[in-house]
Amino acid sequence: MNSLxxxxxxxxxxxxxxxxxxxxxxxxxxxxxxxxxxxAADWILNTTWPVCPRHPRHPLWYDxxxxxxxxxxxxxxxxxxxxLATLSPxxx
Numbered sequence: 001m002n003s004l005x006x007x008x009x010x011x012x013x014x015x016x017x018x019x020x021x022x023x024x025x026x027x028x029x030x031x032x033x034x035x036x037x038x039x040a041a042d043w044i045l046n047t048t049w050p051v052c053p054r055h056p057r058h059p060l061w062y063d064x065x066x067x068x069x070x071x072x073x074x075x076x077x078x079x080x081x082x083x084l085a086t087l088s089p090x091x092x
Contacts, residue, residue, distance in 0.1 A: 006037040053078065053087050 010033035017025045048059045052071050060069040060078055068077040069084065079087055 006033045006040070009033065050084050
């Protein structure tokens with residue numbers, strides 16, 4: 001369903017964790033792998049987050065140099081990082 005092979009990652013991580021940290025770490029690795037699998041599925045399926053308020057069919061992209069969410073269609077800063085909650089909902 002998603003491109004993140006969490007089973008493989010968990011298996012390999014267990015090969016590192018159990019011998020170095022002991023059996024007690026096994027349950028934590030499995031718990032974290034399940035959480036990341038759920039998050040990865042949400043992120044992969046939600047291809048328009050964060051939605052551009054100007055053009056709801058594409059996401060905003062984070063620009064490291066500007067430290068802001070930007071519209072790739074207009075090449076404009078839409079809001080600084082941390083400012084998504086202040087945006088108005090996109091117009092349809």
